[in-house]
Amino acid sequence: MDAEHMGDDLATVMFTEEQIQDRLRELAEQVWADYHDKDVLLLGVLKGAVMVMADFMRALPGSAEMDWMAVSSYGSGTKSSGVVRILKDLDTDITGRHVLIVEDIIDSGLTLSWISANLRSRGPASLEIVTLLRKPEAAKVEIDVRYVGFDIADEFVVGYGLDYAEKYRNLRVIGTLAPHVYS
Template identity: 70%
Template sequence: MDQNDLGTDIEKVLVTEAQIKHRLMELASDIDRDYHDREILLVGVLKGAVMVMADLARALHNPVRMDWMAVSSYGSGTKSSGVVRILKDLDTDLKDQHVLIVEDIIDSGLTLSWLLSNLRSRGAASVEVCTLLRKPEALKVDLDVRYVGFDVPNEFVIGYGLDYAEKYRNVPFVATLAPHVYR
């Protein structure tokens, strides 16, 4: 899928496919360096982090294990609902594990704050975060995020795993939608 396939749905491309690939390689290098002597468990947050997790894992040189968790604070709208629900829990026991949460985007930070607390309470040796995107202007809680791909404006974005009403996840770049799409 490319921008031509989307017709008038895209208002503006914020991060290109090439920029994403380059930045994920840089993040993988940092993670390899920081975890060179420890095995890490990548915990992907479904559904949005699928693309980020797959490409990040392939870029890492150290062996990793992977698991998935689905939590939701979004409906079909463009704003967080603030209510966190576990839709799919981890299959892995986190006791003494070095966990790296892989996120697509940090918006208000409320869901991630809850997730960090939840995973730390399970006895993990460490819990850190890697996110492709962060919206600094939208943050409602103070979060220590170790690996950040890009800071983006406080606008609703789609692509590279991010959706609007379950569409646009397979767009290989990050963009804003034209207003006519979600009115």
Template identity: 50%
Template sequence: MNKDVEKILYTEEKLEDKIRELGRQISEDYQGKEIILIGILKGSVIFMSELAKNIKVPCNLDFMDVSSYGNSSETSGVVKILKDLDFEIKGKDILIVEDIIDTGVTLKYLTKYLKSRNPNSLEIVCMLNKPDRRKAEINVKYIGYEVPDFFLVGYGLDYAEKYRNLPYIGILKEEIYR
């Protein structure tokens, strides 16, 4: 897998440092509250598990599986909810956890969908933000890193379900996905 990576953008150590920083900020902002972290499958799993360990306020974990990509590397624009929440979120403080925000199409749909369920608050945290590809405006409260428009893998990010388990985030060689 490592041979398919052109360049490492963020080492495991850099990611851990950034997640500790995000955890501290979230813990300060939600002091005295209980939050529900909603991880968007599958990419957010590694980030969410590390983030949860660094949040010092009570939190529950839940997951949604939402797709607008299917088996493609380009969004179809049609959002499908493949797995909904197990918890009721009415009156709760919600933090959506994303590995990367790309076009924003899926997340815009998802935030509207979740807001219709009347949470007390709804915010977003992402490890990576790719603003150059944005097609839908969304507000992201917590951002790990702004990244350029490269095909990134590792730390939950995949190509064809591979590379998620790399302990770093790197740029996938173009000949792999073209």
């Protein structure tokens, strides 16, 4: 879906499709420089990371395996409590593997902190994070993120996998919703 198909639901375009793709290519080059000689497993967190994972993987200059987790984070509305339940676990044993979590966005960090601790308990050789977006002002816990696409303000954003009430994930840009959509 293109931005013009959203009518007045989209308040602002934060990042265009071209800006997103350019930054993902840059991140892929950085990651490949660090992991080209390692057995790396890319781990996406469903559903939001689908777009980021697909385009990030295609931008890598070499081959990498991928796997997926789906988690449910309890909270109210658009805020996470950090209480996490695994809905779909990994199909891959990560013992001794170099694991790179691929995320769409990090805001409070509560869910990702839980996921990271859970994965570390499984004995990977290393565990790092790449995220397209990070909201430093929204952080409730310290998360060491090795690769960051863009730091953004603490605004609710949609598009490129990010949703509001399961809508707008297929928007090719990342933007903010007009207040009439969620008020």
